[in-house]
Amino acid sequence: MFEPEPRPLAPATGPDSPRAEDDEPPSSPRRHPAWRDVPDHLWDDWRWQTQNSVRSVRQLRHLLAFSPAELEAIGRLEGEYKLAIPPYYFSLIDPDDPDDPIRLQSVPSPLEAENPSGYELEDPLEEEKDSPVPGLTHRYLDRALLITTPNCSMYCRYCTRKRATLTRGGWEGVSADDERMIGYVRSHPEIRDVIVSGGDPLTLPVGKLRYYLENLKAIPHVDVIRIGTRVPVTLPQRLFDGELIDLLASAEKVYIQTHFNHPRELTPEAARVCKALLRAGMPINNHAVLLKGVNDNLETIRDLLRGLLRMKVRPYYLFHCDPVIGAGHFRTSVWKGLEIMEGLRGHMSGIGIPTYVVDGPHGAGKIPLMPNYLVSMSDDAVVLRNYEGMLIRYQAEDKPATCTPTRTRGVSGLLQGDKTALVPEGNERMARRRKLQVLDPGYEVGCGDHAAEDGGSLRPILPLPMVNGHTNGHAASNG
Numbered sequence: 001m002f003e004p005e006p007r008p009l010a011p012a013t014g015p016d017s018p019r020a021e022d023d024e025p026p027s028s029p030r031r032h033p034a035w036r037d038v039p040d041h042l043w044d045d046w047r048w049q050t051q052n053s054v055r056s057v058r059q060l061r062h063l064l065a066f067s068p069a070e071l072e073a074i075g076r077l078e079g080e081y082k083l084a085i086p087p088y089y090f091s092l093i094d095p096d097d098p099d100d101p102i103r104l105q106s107v108p109s110p111l112e113a114e115n116p117s118g119y120e121l122e123d124p125l126e127e128e129k130d131s132p133v134p135g136l137t138h139r140y141l142d143r144a145l146l147i148t149t150p151n152c153s154m155y156c157r158y159c160t161r162k163r164a165t166l167t168r169g170g171w172e173g174v175s176a177d178d179e180r181m182i183g184y185v186r187s188h189p190e191i192r193d194v195i196v197s198g199g200d201p202l203t204l205p206v207g208k209l210r211y212y213l214e215n216l217k218a219i220p221h222v223d224v225i226r227i228g229t230r231v232p233v234t235l236p237q238r239l240f241d242g243e244l245i246d247l248l249a250s251a252e253k254v255y256i257q258t259h260f261n262h263p264r265e266l267t268p269e270a271a272r273v274c275k276a277l278l279r280a281g282m283p284i285n286n287h288a289v290l291l292k293g294v295n296d297n298l299e300t301i302r303d304l305l306r307g308l309l310r311m312k313v314r315p316y317y318l319f320h321c322d323p324v325i326g327a328g329h330f331r332t333s334v335w336k337g338l339e340i341m342e343g344l345r346g347h348m349s350g351i352g353i354p355t356y357v358v359d360g361p362h363g364a365g366k367i368p369l370m371p372n373y374l375v376s377m378s379d380d381a382v383v384l385r386n387y388e389g390m391l392i393r394y395q396a397e398d399k400p401a402t403c404t405p406t407r408t409r410g411v412s413g414l415l416q417g418d419k420t421a422l423v424p425e426g427n428e429r430m431a432r433r434r435k436l437q438v439l440d441p442g443y444e445v446g447c448g449d450h451a452a453e454d455g456g457s458l459r460p461i462l463p464l465p466m467v468n469g470h471t472n473g474h475a476a477s478n479g
Helices: 046-051 068-077 101-106 176-186 206-217 236-240 242-250 268-279 298-310 334-342 410-416 428-439
Strands: 143-147 193-197 224-228 254-258 284-290 314-320 355-360 365-369 374-377 382-385 391-394
Touching: 046 236, 143 176, 176 206, 193 206, 206 224, 206 242, 236 242, 236 268, 242 254, 242 268, 268 284, 284 298, 284 334, 298 314, 298 334, 314 334, 334 355, 334 365, 374 410, 382 410, 391 410
Parallel strands: 143 193, 193 224, 224 254, 254 284, 284 314, 314 355
Antiparallel strands: 355 365, 374 382, 382 391
8 A cells, every 4th residue: 555655844834934936846835824823633634624625705804815895796706606725725825915826726806707708608618518428528539528526625716617516415426427427438439538527536535436446447448547636736635645546546547637737836745645646656647727817927837847847747738728707817818828838849848848729619629739830831841940940941751852943032042942041140059069169170060150141040051952963052061
């Protein structure tokens, strides 16, 4: 059985403690002053965390500052959307910052009552229209999504599945709908990957979670069981329980899909449970959502992704926020997402770069978006752009050139002239090459050591395609 690690001693917390965002993730443990005197053995007990979760505006008003108008507005929202914030997650909030990124994700806002575009929908992904049996969505041929519970350890204010989390009660025991979902998967051999979701399946009673895991494990054509959970982020204490980790590991096919959105969520407690899951043989993938005011800037996303890599959590998706009712104020432009992605590729390790996706309306599914790296093309070659802005001629297949050499410039010169690269002025990498050449005169700088008449540095670095026994244009230089 998995043996949980001892809890590290927490540094002093409170108003004078270091702000977590000043730390390189994992950040420092924190506690709101309201729970300063709670003994560690209770603080580390998920049952205590759940029982003491903040669940009403009446509680919020004693923990954070609100204007009377804000209190009145969020009070009207109480019946529209469940509220629950464990003390652990609440303590990550900076109480002096009304725009704190943890607060925005968890505390109700008057903006949730607004829908200025009229575009926000209850079920923007039309999951229910692809639901052959209650609770199961079968959209992609080889995958099925199971809604196993409406309950979460913390209710995110931007949740796509808010309609499901509004349901109350009746989810404790195995129901006829649970049996129908398992039966559907069993009778459809094309389904290879099952996402067990909710709500949050790690809030299920252990017996019901075991029902799903054992039955899915026993279906031969199911290769992967993905557990979609935010528990490692919002209530890691639930996974301090070695028996729960053993249960997840016993299904053998389990992957964990979790949901860190901000570097401050990468706490020592979160790192501890991720390490335990990994040790038990379960890969961890992260789904982040691009949220205005939370993580919609390059520095925050880079810190998040690098912190995830330190915890050996694979950044998997960066989702554009869905147009769900009450979440319009979180939605950035798609251009903002592309701007952030532009600052990742080439600037950090490829294993840390998620796929930026829009979950298409009408059940269109996940549509990947990325900056445009294909600039132009001809019958002979393509022009590609790298992260530095360098434009490269790339011959995509081995065949004789067909283009007639033409005196031309710029991108056209890469396709039909004698150039293989356009290098932006001030390229730092080429400057480093020139320094190496000073140290070693025999070192070949390659492209970038001659200025081009049309503003770029165009020295060819590869032999150019042959046309009738001659190079396409002028003689190529290899040094």
